[in-house]
Amino acid sequence: xxxxxxxxxxxxxxxxxxxxxxxxxxxxxxxxxxxxxxxxxxxxxxxxxxxxxxxxxxxxxxxxxxxxxxxxxxxxxxxxxxxxxxxxxxxxxxxxxxxxxxxxxxxxxxxxxxxxxxxxxxxxxxxxxxxxxxxxxxxxxxxxxxxxxxxxxxxxxxxxxxxxxxxxxxxxxxxxxxxxxxxxxxxxxxxxxxxxxxxxxxxxxxxxxxxxxxxxxxxxxxxxxxxxxxxxxxxxxxxxxxxxxxxxxxxxxxxxxxxxxxxxxxxxxxxxxxxxxxxxxxxxxxxxxxxxxxxxxxxxxxxxxxxxxxxxxxxxxxxxxxxxxxxxxxxxxxxxxxxxxxxxxxxxxxxxxxxxxxxxxxxxxxxxxxxxxxxxxxxxxxxxxxxxxxxxxxxxxxxxxxxxxxxxxxxxxxxxxxxxxxxxxxxxxxxxxxxxxxxxxxxxxxxxxxxxxxxxxxxxxxxxxxxxxxxxxxxxxxxxxxxxxxxxxxxxxxxxxxxxxxxxxxxxxxxxxxxxxxxxxxxxxxxxxxxxxxxxxxxxxxxxxxxxxxxxxxxxxxxxxxxxxxxxxxxxxxxxxxxxxxxxxxxxxxxxxxxxxxxxxxxxxxxxxxxxxxxxxxxx
Numbered sequence: 001x002x003x004x005x006x007x008x009x010x011x012x013x014x015x016x017x018x019x020x021x022x023x024x025x026x027x028x029x030x031x032x033x034x035x036x037x038x039x040x041x042x043x044x045x046x047x048x049x050x051x052x053x054x055x056x057x058x059x060x061x062x063x064x065x066x067x068x069x070x071x072x073x074x075x076x077x078x079x080x081x082x083x084x085x086x087x088x089x090x091x092x093x094x095x096x097x098x099x100x101x102x103x104x105x106x107x108x109x110x111x112x113x114x115x116x117x118x119x120x121x122x123x124x125x126x127x128x129x130x131x132x133x134x135x136x137x138x139x140x141x142x143x144x145x146x147x148x149x150x151x152x153x154x155x156x157x158x159x160x161x162x163x164x165x166x167x168x169x170x171x172x173x174x175x176x177x178x179x180x181x182x183x184x185x186x187x188x189x190x191x192x193x194x195x196x197x198x199x200x201x202x203x204x205x206x207x208x209x210x211x212x213x214x215x216x217x218x219x220x221x222x223x224x225x226x227x228x229x230x231x232x233x234x235x236x237x238x239x240x241x242x243x244x245x246x247x248x249x250x251x252x253x254x255x256x257x258x259x260x261x262x263x264x265x266x267x268x269x270x271x272x273x274x275x276x277x278x279x280x281x282x283x284x285x286x287x288x289x290x291x292x293x294x295x296x297x298x299x300x301x302x303x304x305x306x307x308x309x310x311x312x313x314x315x316x317x318x319x320x321x322x323x324x325x326x327x328x329x330x331x332x333x334x335x336x337x338x339x340x341x342x343x344x345x346x347x348x349x350x351x352x353x354x355x356x357x358x359x360x361x362x363x364x365x366x367x368x369x370x371x372x373x374x375x376x377x378x379x380x381x382x383x384x385x386x387x388x389x390x391x392x393x394x395x396x397x398x399x400x401x402x403x404x405x406x407x408x409x410x411x412x413x414x415x416x417x418x419x420x421x422x423x424x425x426x427x428x429x430x431x432x433x434x435x436x437x438x439x440x441x442x443x444x445x446x447x448x449x450x451x452x453x454x455x456x457x458x459x460x461x462x463x464x465x466x467x468x469x470x471x472x473x474x475x476x477x478x479x480x481x482x483x484x485x486x487x488x489x490x491x492x493x494x495x496x497x498x499x500x501x502x503x504x505x506x507x508x509x510x511x512x513x514x515x516x517x518x519x520x521x522x523x524x525x526x527x528x529x530x531x532x533x534x535x536x537x538x539x540x541x542x543x544x545x546x547x548x549x550x551x552x553x554x555x556x557x558x559x560x561x562x563x564x565x566x567x568x569x570x571x572x573x574x575x576x577x578x579x580x581x582x583x584x585x586x587x588x589x590x591x592x593x594x595x596x597x598x599x600x601x602x603x604x605x606x607x608x609x610x611x612x613x614x615x616x617x618x619x620x
Contacts, residue, residue: 013322013329017147024102028095035092036152040159042085043303047167049074049081051296092152099148107328111136114332119424121404123337125363131205135327147325150318157311161304168300171293175276179304189261193254193316198323200250207243214240266309273301338406339420347426350527350558352415354378354401360409361396370396372581373410378558380527385561385569387599388578394562395436397578398530401560403427432523433530436562438516442488442504445476448515452522462522470518471546472511479505487515510542517546529559535568543568566603575599 022029053074069077115133123129169176214236217223227233280297283289289297354377361371371393378384386394399405400412403419412419419427432452441448449466450457463483467473479485486504507515517534531550535543547568563569570589577585577592577599585597592599 010319010322013325014151016329017151017322017325020106021099021103021148021151024106025099028099028102032092032095032099032148032152033155035088035095036156037159038084039088039092040156041163042081042088043160043307044163044167044300046078046081046085047164047296047299047303049078050299051167051293053078054291054295055293096148096152103148110332111328114334117336118334119336119338119403120406121399123334127206130209131202132327132330134209135201135205135324136331138324138327146317146321150314150321154311154314154318157307157314160307161311164300164304164307167296168304171289171297171300172276172280175272175279175297175301178272178276179301179308193258193261195319195323196257197254198320200254201324204247204250207247211240211243211247214243276301338403338424347414347422347430350380350415350430352380354528354558355413355416356397356410357413358410359400359407359412361400361405361407370581371400371407374578374581374583375410376576376583376586378528378560379573380558381556382573383559383561383571385563385572385575386578387566387569387575387602392578393581394578395532398433398532398560398562401528401530402431402433430527431530432520432526432528434517434520434532434534436533438512438519440487440512442486442490444481444484444486445479445515446483448487449518449522452519453524456522462524463518466518466521467515469521469549470514471542471549472514472518475507475511476515514546527558529557530562531559532562533564535563535565566599566606 053071056071056074118124165176165180168179217227218233218236218240227236277298280289280294284291284294356374356376359371359374360369362369374393374397376384386397388394396405400407403412403424406420414422414427441451443451446460446463447457449463450459452466453462456462460483464473467476467483476483476485487507488504489506491504513535520529520531534550535546543565551571561569561572569575573588575585575587575589575592576583577597579598585592585595585599587595593603
């Protein structure tokens with residue numbers, strides 16, 4: 001959990017926020033600051049002029065102070081201050097809203113730029129880091145407004161308190177001391193409660209993520225079929241409400257503690273104010289104070305207490321915002337998750353081979369080994385297939401090859417150079433892939449394909465060529481808006497018209513699979529193509545057609561193939577069998593069948609199933 005761990009860190013974050021506010025909009029910052037300063041001085045100015053005015057009424061003009069304006073001038077002065085008190089808040093609100101939008105835009109951009117900076121995926125599989133990101137997202141939206149309002153409100157209230165205390169001091173130094181002394185415990189308690197509230201927010205963050213998860217299951221299109229069929233809506237609703245009740249209970253405990261500690265202090269402040277008014281009225285009967293003094297005292301002590309209460313509230317709000325801002329700082333300053341490239345720099349085109357040399361890997365230092373001393377090569381221009389039961393380590397090998405993780409022991413080399421010594425972006429730019437768990441983006445059909453190579457996102461001819469190679473072109477041109485049709489049931493297809501509300505369309509599983517393949521085929525001329533279950537959602541005839549197309553596409557290219565349907569792997573130049581993180585068999589299809597090991601056993605099981613069911617169109 002991030003905290004504000006002392007005055008040095010408090011000041012450091014404050015300076016950081018002020019600098020951020022200034023960079024977001026210097027002009028709005030200056031106007032906001034000027035307006036805040038003036039508003040902070042207005043209450044004391046009105047109280048002081050009112051005191052002078054009452055003292056002058058009924059006074060012999062010869063006894064008046066020649067350095068002060070007359071009654072008319074004081075009335076005009078109070079009218080001007082009243083006008084400013086009415087106009088400046090409106091100006092401040094406009095400027096604050098403008099400044100808040102500018103800050104939110106900058107903070108949001110910086111936050112997600114930092115998220116994009118993480119090259120691997122380990123952090124995104126850490127619950128603690130996901131909690132930090134969620135709180136950082138909240139701070140990116142809410143903290144800028146809270147920080148700007150609290151910071152400038154604190155400046156305004158500090159000026160109001162200081163100026164009012166100055167006026168009060170000239171009337172009664174004793175009451176000034178008592179009023180301030182009564183406010184100090186409230187400030188200390190509020191800061192303590194702010195820390196408690198920040199701790200509570202961090203504690204309930206996992207529950208908040210689960211609450212959002214249960215909500216999404218009841219509204220997400222991909223989950224709604226099972227939700228309705230299995231009748232699990234009430235179950236999910238109960239789970240969501242359970243998390244909400246737990247969060248509410250945690251918040252209630254903090255709120256109850258705040259009530260029990262703040263109420264006595266508020267009572268103490270009221271007693272001091274009441275006692276002060278009784279004292280000054282009694283003293284005025286003996287001539288110690290005049291009507292102006294009494295009016296100024298009542299005005300200032302009420303204003304001081306109100307401003308002190310507001311100041312305490314602003315300090316705690318600011319402290320809480322700083323804590324939230326700390327999550328943003330934590331995410332944006334977190335070091336890269338993968339070491340930077342060494343001396344070799346950019347990644348050259350693959351000329352010889354990719355080598356896995358005694359690679360060991362596990363997810364976390366205490367986790368079981370997923371890969372245990374794996375060694376093999378993928379020769380340039382050849383195809384290698386990975387076979388194994390679920391959990392054998394196939395997908396982990398792909399993650400390491402794409403350098404989403406680094407091996408814990410051993411190395412992976414690209415033409416003899418360790419991947420860790422190559423520029424990561426140019427390495428990935430030389431690879432294309434279709435993943436089994438590919439993403440179905442709520443974007444247009446053209447964008448769903450084009451993002452495979454964002455540099456050519458608007459190259460419609462290349463997008464259509466990729467779709468043709470994947471066998472999805474004819475279906476896409478038949479959509480209501482062709483390639484510009486939104487592939488989503490979540491968002492309306494407005495097509496630039498904010499008043500339109502046309503539902504997007506969705507594709508079948510096999511059609512989405514072809515579209516994901518088209519996305520990968522956008523990356524023309526890459527050195528390595530990874531195909532992880534590229535046809536798992538297709539019927540046998542479509543699957544066979546797709547693999548016939550891929551054979552042509554892969555000709556002369558280096559490719560890594562993964563599939564549980566072993567018939568589609570039999571033409572690979574080499575097949576590797578993984579079992580419990582180790583390579584147990586290696587060879588061509590014919591060689592592995594002659595060995596009569598695990599590969600042959602799995603292949604024969606599938607062949608027997610096809611023979612029993614009498615399915616046609618599947619080649620094994």
